[in-house]
Amino acid sequence: MPPCQGGNHQLGTLEASPVKSRNTLHALTSAALVLPGLLIAPGHAVGKDRINFQYSRYQEGERNLYGAPSLKPISADVLHGSGIFSLTDRTKFSFGYTQDTWSGATPVTTTPLATDGGNRAYFNNGVVVGASPLLQSNVLLDRDLNPIGRDPITKQSLGVVDTRSVMVMSSASPETRRQATFGLSHEWNEAAINVAGGFSRERDYKSSFGSIGGRLDFNQKLTSVKFNGGVRRQSNL
Numbered sequence: 001m002p003p004c005q006g007g008n009h010q011l012g013t014l015e016a017s018p019v020k021s022r023n024t025l026h027a028l029t030s031a032a033l034v035l036p037g038l039l040i041a042p043g044h045a046v047g048k049d050r051i052n053f054q055y056s057r058y059q060e061g062e063r064n065l066y067g068a069p070s071l072k073p074i075s076a077d078v079l080h081g082s083g084i085f086s087l088t089d090r091t092k093f094s095f096g097y098t099q100d101t102w103s104g105a106t107p108v109t110t111t112p113l114a115t116d117g118g119n120r121a122y123f124n125n126g127v128v129v130g131a132s133p134l135l136q137s138n139v140l141l142d143r144d145l146n147p148i149g150r151d152p153i154t155k156q157s158l159g160v161v162d163t164r165s166v167m168v169m170s171s172a173s174p175e176t177r178r179q180a181t182f183g184l185s186h187e188w189n190e191a192a193i194n195v196a197g198g199f200s201r202e203r204d205y206k207s208s209f210g211s212i213g214g215r216l217d218f219n220q221k222l223t224s225v226k227f228n229g230g231v232r233r234q235s236n237l
Contacts, residue, residue, distance in 0.1 A: 057078070094184075108169070
C-alpha cells in the first residue's frame with residue numbers, strides 16, 4: 001500500500017506542472033500586450049491632424065530666334081498650402097490654398113526661317129513691334145518644295161535652300177491666380193457626410209463652387225451607398 005500511495009503522489013505532481021506552466025505563459029502574454037505599440041487600435045481611430053506647405057518653380061530656357069531678341073522665357077511660381085484639423089473625434093475641418101504666378105514668353109508654333117515676315121526686331125517710333133517671327137508671311141519654294149533662304153536685312157532671295165525653322169513666340173504680362181477651398185466632414189457609426197466649397201480668382205476671371213456628399217452603411221457595413229452633388233458659378237471680369 002505505501003508504494004502505491006507514493007506513486008499516486010508522484011502522478012499528481014506531474015499533472016500539476018503543465019497547468020502551472022500554462023498559467024505562467026498566460027500571465028506573460030497579458031503583460032506583453034499592454035506594452036506600448038502592441039495594443040490593437042480601435043476601429044474608429046482617425047489620422048493625425050496635419051498642415052502641408054509646398055513651393056515650386058518652373059522656367060523654360062531661352063530660344064534661338066536667329067537674330068531676333070530672345071524674350072524673357074516663361075516662368076511660373078506655385079505656392080500651395082493645405083491642412084486638416086479634428087474639431088471632435090468624428091468631425092474634421094480641412095482647407096487648401098494655391099497661388100500661381102506666371103509671366104514671360106513661350107512658343108505657340110514654328111514657321112520657316114526663310115519667310116519674308118522677317119526674324120529681326122522692327123521699330124515704330126522707337127518701339128519694338130516685331131521681335132518674333134511672323135506666322136502669316138510668304139515663302140519662296142524650289143521645285144522640290146524646299147524653302148529658299150532670304151537675306152535677314154534686305155529680304156532678298158539668296159538662291160539657296162534654307163530648311164531651318166524658327167519658333168513664333170507669345171509673351172504675357174505677369175498673371176496671378178488664387179484659389180481657396182474649405183471642407184467639413186462628420187462620421188456616425190453607420191453614416192458620413194461632407195460639405196465643401198471654394199473660389200478661384202484671376203485678373204479677368206472668377207469662379208466659385210460648392211459640393212455635398214455622404215455615405216450610408218447597411219447590413220453591418222457590408223453594403224454602402226454613396227451620394228454626392230455640386231454646383232459651380234463662373235464669370236469674366
